[in-house]
Amino acid sequence: MTIWQLPSMLLVVISSVSTHPHHLFEYDELSQYVDSHQEEYVQTLRDWVAVESDSSDVLRRPDCHRMMDMTAEKLQAMGGKVELVDIGVQELPDGKTVALPKVVTAQFGSDPSKQTVCVYGHVDVQPAKLEDGWATEPYNLTDINGNLYGRGASDNKAPVLAWIHTVEAYQALSIDLPVNVKFIIEGMEETGSNGLDAMIVAQKDTFFSDVEYIIISDCGWLSRRPALTYGTRGNCYFFAEVEGPKQDLHSGVYGGTVIEPMTDLIGILDTLISPSGKILIPGIREAVAPLSDEEWKMYQDIEFDIESFKSKIGVSQLMYSNKVDLLAHRWRYPTVTIHGIEGGFSGPGSKTVIPAKVIAKFSIRQVPNMDPAVVKKQVTDYLNSVFAKRKSPNKLKVTMIIGAKPWLADTKHPLYEAGKAAVKRVFNVEPDLIREGGTIPIAKTFEDVTGKSIIMMPIGGFDDGLHSQNEKMSRYNYIEGTKLLADYFDEISLLQKVQDIFPSKL
Amino acid sequence: MTIWQLPSMLLVVISSVSTHPHHLFEYDELSQYVDSHQEEYVQTLRDWVAVESDSSDVLRRPDCHRMMDMTAEKLQAMGGKVELVDIGVQELPDGKTVALPKVVTAQFGSDPSKQTVCVYGHVDVQPAKLEDGWATEPYNLTDINGNLYGRGASDNKAPVLAWIHTVEAYQALSIDLPVNVKFIIEGMEETGSNGLDAMIVAQKDTFFSDVEYIIISDCGWLSRRPALTYGTRGNCYFFAEVEGPKQDLHSGVYGGTVIEPMTDLIGILDTLISPSGKILIPGIREAVAPLSDEEWKMYQDIEFDIESFKSKIGVSQLMYSNKVDLLAHRWRYPTVTIHGIEGGFSGPGSKTVIPAKVIAKFSIRQVPNMDPAVVKKQVTDYLNSVFAKRKSPNKLKVTMIIGAKPWLADTKHPLYEAGKAAVKRVFNVEPDLIREGGTIPIAKTFEDVTGKSIIMMPIGGFDDGLHSQNEKMSRYNYIEGTKLLADYFDEISLLQKVQDIFPSKL
Incomplete structure (x- = not known):
């Protein structure tokens, strides 16, 4: 029996634990800290976006290498145990080879009494040129009405920085991290995570040996309502x-x-x-x-406004005219x-x-x-x-x-219960449970190789324009997202408390 | 009755006039002069090719303007009566406008006792980038085994220079030009000669009023045998x-x-x-x-080696497998x-x-x-x-x-007879009479507006790679072509002698 088959009574217990006063106090402190460091976070994002780490263009490979170095230096400066892992070379169509960007791994804390979570992200980006139709220079982060425009802002530099800032905030406030935190940051995601699979296999019994959960924030919400993502297309x-x-x-x-x-x-x-x-x-x-009746029902209940979707992308007609068909064909x-x-x-x-x-x-x-x-x-x-x-x-x-294979998680897994609780705390709403039409190939690899559970916890907005012109990350999503992640560490540590109470159940 | 309907006897007369001893002497002198100035001609071509006068790219428009200025300066320095004719603006898809490259006109001689020929050419080029697959920098003229590689070398900068060098040679040797020579050089040919039609219409009764014949060298031979071109596709x-x-x-x-x-x-x-x-x-x-029997017969007699054509372009199979079908579908x-x-x-x-x-x-x-x-x-x-x-x-x-409309000339016109004689003198062979699959839109306009006769006298080689990577002009074609043009001025002047003998016939 696994926890997500436990009676609802237990979930009430978890829920009450997660709102104990001490915990609340820390969250407020973290939240204030994040708010007061907003400009610093934006500046760091500006520095990162300025690096044209387009992994699809071998001429930009030096920028990709620099981006990995910058990531490693940032984590090192925070006292993490950091490695730049060589993952070999990429073979080009003409038979030549070029070095792959190294993978950055980092570790904060190794307390055996705590659980260890591993955060995955990437700092490479899709191609972008001003003449593609950008209103601003794509590699010069530009703030317009609280939206931060720049290639890679939402996909995936701001989310990676949000996780880093979360750890920084705990450190700055001398609040003990509730979990051990590991990072694995790559630079080839946009072209298929070349070399990463082999690296994960190779480090299965070393870097990944004590990892319990893997967390990914490489996606976005479906609407203005926060969401948790339980599937991706390959x-x-x-x-x-x-x-x-x-x-x-x-x-x-x-x-x-x-x-x-x-x-x-x-x-x-x-x-x-x-x-x-x-x-x-x-x-x-x-x-x-085949589409199950349960799925059909679930899609019917999701908040999705067809008219606003059409107007956002600027078309008069979509491939399908009803919500369920549209969601099903996206996901x-x-x-x-x-x-x-x-x-x-x-x-x-x-x-x-x-x-x-x-x-x-x-x-x-x-x-x-x-x-x-x-x-x-x-x-x-x-x-x-x-x-x-x-x-x-x-x-x-x-x-x-x-x-790249598709990936699908069980939304009744406690990782998702913890996610729902964190969303509830920060945004005071229940998250939508959604899938992602795009591909985060590494989710499937993590699952297949490590056997660990994975959650996708997006902090990007539904209208961030990933892979298109005028990609952006709003200040709101960047900052509130950082708070969400800060709280999520606490929520995960509660899973451990449940495990301590019911050791055989997890 | 027109001259090309005269009995063959007369053609014998023309032919004998064209080989009188004085004429022969001048040709040898001109020929030696051209040979001894080869390196100078190559350097001028290098200077012209270095200007990226790509008329299809508005960002290169300043280069196009510079190219027209250089052309005008060259003709001015030779003592020509030169004008840079403003032909207005080009409307871009976004509604903005940009100035068209001016048209250069020039005149050498205005002796009313001589006929006036007008030479047309263009100094704009097709786009070219090293990464398209060029073996050399496209805008740096590079001599490899007597072939001069560079964008616009054959299309159409070397032919324009050959005409200019021809006039220069006459001047340097103090040989009286047998005809009055006019030039009309444009900078928008590769994108449809925008603005030129209106300019020709406007100057119909001024610049073109005394022009008898229009000569174009904006094409190439079909094989190693020199050719005269009597048609183009639109x-x-x-x-x-x-x-x-x-x-x-x-x-x-x-x-x-x-x-x-x-x-x-x-x-x-x-x-x-x-x-x-x-x-x-x-x-x-x-x-x-419909294809006439006469055309069919004519195509059958043309020198065209299918195997070498296939091997030149590197394909194992063409759209048709016999010579007549291939020539017909090219032309x-x-x-x-x-x-x-x-x-x-x-x-x-x-x-x-x-x-x-x-x-x-x-x-x-x-x-x-x-x-x-x-x-x-x-x-x-x-x-x-x-x-x-x-x-x-x-x-x-x-x-x-x-x-752009197609154009078709009568190969029995005396302009063509003069061309055959010039080819015979310089290369000692009969030219092939060919058509051009490509488009020289201005031929049709000249014909429709001025009512004058037009000849196309190519000097470029059959394998010059117009519009492709590694475009080139061979030294042989550049130099012998200059001699051909020098002689052609003489041959045309003989048309006048015939006209003097049979004034009512032309």
Whole structure:
């Protein structure tokens, strides 16, 4: 029997423990400390956002290394036991290799009488350029009406800093940390956490041996109501490359005689998905776990305003018109997105070129019970068969560069009960229990390798614009989020108290 | 009756006049002068190639202006009567305007007893970046084994310089120019000669009033055999823009709920052309003039090595396997090329974005009897109808940004007879009579507005890589081409002698 099967009586006990006066006093002190250090926190975030740690661009790799160093130095200065773990090299498409950003691990406290939690985050970012349509310089954190605009502000630099500031606050106030806290911060999340899986496997019996719970804040709320996240979609990211002539050709001089790679590529891309969003690759839809009545009911109860969602993204019509279908297709159905084509003429203006080699980038979000290895084969076989029908002399190469599994937690686990209590204290509301359409691949790896329980506790807002132009983190979410994490350490330590009372139950 | 309908006897007379001893002497002198100034010519080309006069990129507009100034200064220094003609502004998609590069006109000689020829050329270039796959810096002219690599070397800076050097050589040797020579040099050719049409119309009765013939060297040979060009395809260049959400979105967070503009765009692009090169837009193929038996025969006789063509561009298979079909589809049938997509993720690496607005760039080469105004309507109506079937809430906007007509000359015109004679003298072979798959829109405008006869006399090699990576001009073509042009002035002046003998015939 596990705690989340205990009768509700016990949850009342936990709840009463979590509001004992001493505990309340500490929270207020921490909360005031966080409020009074707001400007300092914003400045640190500004320093971090200024580092263009775009892990998808190897030319930015030095910035990624610098970002890891800065993270390590920050944790070191706080007295943590810090390591920069070498996780090897990345192989590039041309066969060359480049060093991966090291992983930062840190430890605060090793009291065997306390539980140990491990906080995961990343400090690499998605690409961003002013000309993509940013209103402000993406790497210059800019405060407009309490929103802090900058690439990586919400994904994931502010949340990582919030955890760090939480530990700092405890230290500054000489309040004993209620749990031992470990950090694992990486610099390759945005391109598939290359190298991290192997590192976790390697340190399973060392760094992770005493870790009880893993906490991730790499996601956002669904609405203005705080949320806890219990599932994420995985992602299989593909390159489909069609190569023809040995170099780009003038479309006037050669057009009509050459079988153009771009025409071939457009032809096969058009067979991935129907106008109504139906994935056409055989086997994909068949693998999806059916929607249960319980899930249906749960989705119906979630706070989600379709009109405000539409107006936020600026569209007149969505793929579905009712809440349950929309939530289900964000969270628990696969989808295909074509991100763009490399190698063609993609600048402004006109160019009369026949591109010699074009590479489409597309990805398929993964849900239970899809398996990336199977999806890889399904997509590759399908595109090859579609391409063969064109009888083109060009060469097609399909590569899966990311294959991240989906993740799903049990919302009745005590980690989630503790999360609900922390949200209740800081925001005075019950959190929504939500899933994340995006991918945090490492959740699944942590679960598979360490066997530990994982919770996702977002502090980012629902409208932070992750991966798009004008990404931001509000001061409100940054600061209240820091308080939430500060309280959460206490709430987790209560799990231990329950464990002490019912040692056989956990 | 026109001269090209005169009996062959007369052509014998012309031919004998063109080889009189005095004329031969001057040619040798000019030829030696050109040979001995080779390094100087290469250095001037290097200076011109160093100017990144990419007319498609408004950020490079200052370079375009500088290029026009340099051209004007060069002609001025030679004593020409030079003007920099203001042709107004260009309207950008965002509604702003930017000044067009001025057009340079120049005049050498105004002897009413001589005929006046006008040489047209352009000094703007296509975009080029080292990372596109250039072996050398595209704007640093680099000599490798007698080939001069650089963007714009062959298209069209070296040919323009060759004409200028020709006039210079006459001047340096104090040989009277056999004709009055005018120049018209523009800086917007690569993006559709914006503003030039109006300028030609405006100066029809001034600058062009005494012009008899217009000569263009903005093309290349078909093989190692020198050629004269008597036709070009036109081009209709389209932007198809699909706009959805108000900004880019995270494909994990929004994928499955949003109707993605990229999917819509791929869907409509895939309806333009079949895998076997058949244009699917209704009405396009119907407008094409049928291939005559005479044309078929002529194509059969042209020197064109399919295997070397294939090996040059590096493909194992072409759209057609016989010479006549290949030449016909290069020169006198329309074709669709999709150049690329703006607004998606087109960099290296991966990015999980749903692009909010994507713009496909494609163009359709024009041949007799297609009409760009009709094609614009055919394409727009067709894409709108295909798009409507998708029932997408996204917005499609189809724009034709270039609409250039095809051009076709009569190869029996005396201008061509003079060209054949000049080729015979310099290279000692008969030229191939060829067409050009690419577009020199201005040829058609000159013809329509001024009513004058036009010849295209290429000096670039067949493998110069116009509009692609590693564009080059060989020293051989640059220098022998200069000699060809020097002789051609003489050959044209002979037309006048014929005219003096048979004044009513021309």
